[in-house]
Amino acid sequence: MSSSREGGGNEKVGLFETRKPKGRLTYKLFASTIFVGICLIWVYRIWYIPRAGEPGRWVWIGLFVAELWFGFYWVITQSVRWNVIFRYPFKERLSQRYGDKMPAVDIFVCTADPTIEPPIMIANTVLSVMAYDYPPEKLSVYLSDDGGSDLTFYALFEASRFARHWIPFCNKFQVEPRSPAVYFPASSSSDKEWLSVKMLYEDMRNRIETAVELGRIPEEIKGQHKGFWEWKSRVSKRDHHTILQILIDGRDSSNPTAVDIEGHALPTLVYLAREKRPQFPHNFKAGAMNALIRVSSEITNGQIILNVDCDMYSNDPEALRDALCFFMDEENGDEIAYVQFPQYYDNIINNDIYGNISPVINKLELAGADGYGGSLYCGSGCFHRREALSGKKYNKGYKVDWNKEIIRKMDKTHKSVCELEESSKVLANCTYENGTQWGKEMGLIYGCPAEDVITGLTIQCRGWKSVLYNPEKRGFLGVAPITLDQSLVQFKRWAEGMFQIAVSKYCPFWYGLGKIKIGLQMAYCVYCLWAPNSFPTLYYVVVTPVSLLEGISLFPQMSSLWFVPFAFVFIGKNVGGLVEAVCCGQSSRQWWNLQRMVLIRRTTSFLFGFTDTIVKKLGFSQTAFVITAKVADQDVSKRYEQGLLEFGTSSPMFTILATVALLNLFSLVWALKRVALDMELKAVEQLVSQIVLCGLVVLINIPVYQALFIRKDKGRMPTSVTVASTVLASLLCLMPMY
Numbered sequence: 001m002s003s004s005r006e007g008g009g010n011e012k013v014g015l016f017e018t019r020k021p022k023g024r025l026t027y028k029l030f031a032s033t034i035f036v037g038i039c040l041i042w043v044y045r046i047w048y049i050p051r052a053g054e055p056g057r058w059v060w061i062g063l064f065v066a067e068l069w070f071g072f073y074w075v076i077t078q079s080v081r082w083n084v085i086f087r088y089p090f091k092e093r094l095s096q097r098y099g100d101k102m103p104a105v106d107i108f109v110c111t112a113d114p115t116i117e118p119p120i121m122i123a124n125t126v127l128s129v130m131a132y133d134y135p136p137e138k139l140s141v142y143l144s145d146d147g148g149s150d151l152t153f154y155a156l157f158e159a160s161r162f163a164r165h166w167i168p169f170c171n172k173f174q175v176e177p178r179s180p181a182v183y184f185p186a187s188s189s190s191d192k193e194w195l196s197v198k199m200l201y202e203d204m205r206n207r208i209e210t211a212v213e214l215g216r217i218p219e220e221i222k223g224q225h226k227g228f229w230e231w232k233s234r235v236s237k238r239d240h241h242t243i244l245q246i247l248i249d250g251r252d253s254s255n256p257t258a259v260d261i262e263g264h265a266l267p268t269l270v271y272l273a274r275e276k277r278p279q280f281p282h283n284f285k286a287g288a289m290n291a292l293i294r295v296s297s298e299i300t301n302g303q304i305i306l307n308v309d310c311d312m313y314s315n316d317p318e319a320l321r322d323a324l325c326f327f328m329d330e331e332n333g334d335e336i337a338y339v340q341f342p343q344y345y346d347n348i349i350n351n352d353i354y355g356n357i358s359p360v361i362n363k364l365e366l367a368g369a370d371g372y373g374g375s376l377y378c379g380s381g382c383f384h385r386r387e388a389l390s391g392k393k394y395n396k397g398y399k400v401d402w403n404k405e406i407i408r409k410m411d412k413t414h415k416s417v418c419e420l421e422e423s424s425k426v427l428a429n430c431t432y433e434n435g436t437q438w439g440k441e442m443g444l445i446y447g448c449p450a451e452d453v454i455t456g457l458t459i460q461c462r463g464w465k466s467v468l469y470n471p472e473k474r475g476f477l478g479v480a481p482i483t484l485d486q487s488l489v490q491f492k493r494w495a496e497g498m499f500q501i502a503v504s505k506y507c508p509f510w511y512g513l514g515k516i517k518i519g520l521q522m523a524y525c526v527y528c529l530w531a532p533n534s535f536p537t538l539y540y541v542v543v544t545p546v547s548l549l550e551g552i553s554l555f556p557q558m559s560s561l562w563f564v565p566f567a568f569v570f571i572g573k574n575v576g577g578l579v580e581a582v583c584c585g586q587s588s589r590q591w592w593n594l595q596r597m598v599l600i601r602r603t604t605s606f607l608f609g610f611t612d613t614i615v616k617k618l619g620f621s622q623t624a625f626v627i628t629a630k631v632a633d634q635d636v637s638k639r640y641e642q643g644l645l646e647f648g649t650s651s652p653m654f655t656i657l658a659t660v661a662l663l664n665l666f667s668l669v670w671a672l673k674r675v676a677l678d679m680e681l682k683a684v685e686q687l688v689s690q691i692v693l694c695g696l697v698v699l700i701n702i703p704v705y706q707a708l709f710i711r712k713d714k715g716r717m718p719t720s721v722t723v724a725s726t727v728l729a730s731l732l733c734l735m736p737m738y
Ligand SMILES: O=c1ccn([C@@H]2O[C@H](COP(=O)(O)OP(=O)(O)O[C@H]3O[C@H](CO)[C@@H](O)[C@H](O)[C@H]3O)[C@@H](O)[C@H]2O)c(=O)[nH]1
Pocket: 110, 111, 112, 113, 117, 144, 146, 283, 284, 285, 288, 308, 309, 310, 311, 343, 378, 379, 380, 449, 450, 451, 452, 490, 493, 494, 497, 625, 626, 627, 628, 629
């Protein structure tokens, strides 16, 4: 930043700045030529359609429909490339202007299952956000436990004690990142204090892990907090009363458990397991978040809410101040509803075999959406303005006087901890939402597995703007799935959730009409239309090899001028995509692996996401939220480290992807044999595009063939899948083409 901008005490300069990247004109020119190419392809398809009775007429029509879709979808994806903007906050100015007079911030951490979301991980995430560089009396952390587990409560109890050492330690040594599980293994010191805090952490970890292993908490510990009594009566995951415990009451610095070892105040810490009854839908994470919004409004009522998944620890203690720059900017801050940090992970291997890092989405596409009014809400690492999240409409001219807001006393109630617990408990009961707008107009929206995206959309449609902030130093780091099955299940949930939005009353085009910019409507569709992408993709990767087997030509021959637009669009899109990825920091190897995952997702996750959406739309089943596992056994982790795709179990998704891979292989081998042995040059020339396409599909699927036939480890393709897919692929080879 140029130093002339540092306006010491100058109220005029903003707290953040917006800039456009360079070179967008070149991109727009390039995109326009691709568009011309796409149009030419369409013209060719209409012009040369085989007449009735000629072979391949229907295949051709199908291809035309697929290409129409791809072209249309490509146009949609231009929305997130056309008007990209980047945001830069100035936290020094914030400090200069407000000092320690900061708004109250409530942090929500969601967990749902102590077996796949281990309590020690939750303790670490909670500690990392408790240790934000922020006045502790303004900071409160709420854990929502949808697992209703005493083990999770126990971990939080341990964390509340360890925090008394951890937070002063972090401040003293400028510890980063502030998750002890990440910090200690990555640093070393012979300092006495360092060693003793490390020891305290190790002890805590051991105690938590032992309790988890045994499945129960030692009696002497249970005696140390009244919260454990809550589990005296029967508590099962789906059936229990509301459990609410204020573990640290930040208002009360006279209480020795509410201050750190140096006597400074600690952030407030609250455990909540909202009531669950089998006869009441609990609405998964959206339900948990809404309960948290209400409960926190009673206890601390922070103006800003940060929400993170239980695996997303804070990686930058100053990120909170960065986010506040957007909300508190005098010029444009008042219209901003949320500030989204992109999702990054800290368990990605070099080659990123599952395509988990999505730099193009995080750096470019979301910033492109921001250019038209705001990033999508991605569920984790997102700072919200409480009012906007709770359902308030934005009215032009709305102004927040932060100085006044900040002075508003946090301990507005003089209730004791027990009174506060009792009065806020009812807000998390099942019946509380009956007859209210929660889940509809207020809070997070119910009924959609992509509760985050749909909620962000409704917020923007109420007139608010949002911001994507993608700093160099990652704000949050989480755990990405490390088996193919997990990854595909996750993508199925997303594809389904977002497609559900497209076919519901929240469809960005109707619902957003006149409320948000058309560029933003299109940006939502980039993701809402993931699922239907599966059909044209499947069509392409099945019909191309089968036609090749039967000698039916689908593309213009190389000597024809019509070949040019096909080649140009194909190469342009792929090379363009590669350049884009590299510019966003991906390696070419990672990009290549991502292409494999895109193919696999489209032919499996997106397909199932599509069909499940339709089935649910017809009322045959209910929406569920399948949680992603955050732990794996050692064998699996080891294969992940080696960069091997993990199959292992049999799944219909694996059968589909293996069938596609085998079909293309059979067809390619057959075609090459014919080319080598007996085909005339003319015929070869007509089929060359198909040979290349099959060849690319085969090339990208090499790891799949290895898993099918070569690998011997436990993560290989199960024999049943190998057999089934071989049979299916052989049958497809015989499929007649009309
Ligand atoms: O009934 C439930 C189910 C899930 N969760 C929590 O939701 C979070 C996200 O679940 P996860 O299984 O990790 O899903 P991901 O696919 O990794 O999550 C991404 O996608 C979700 C929407 O599909 C968003 O809610 C998340 O914020 C976003 O990180 C976790 O903290 C869970 O504990 C609940 O609190 N209650």
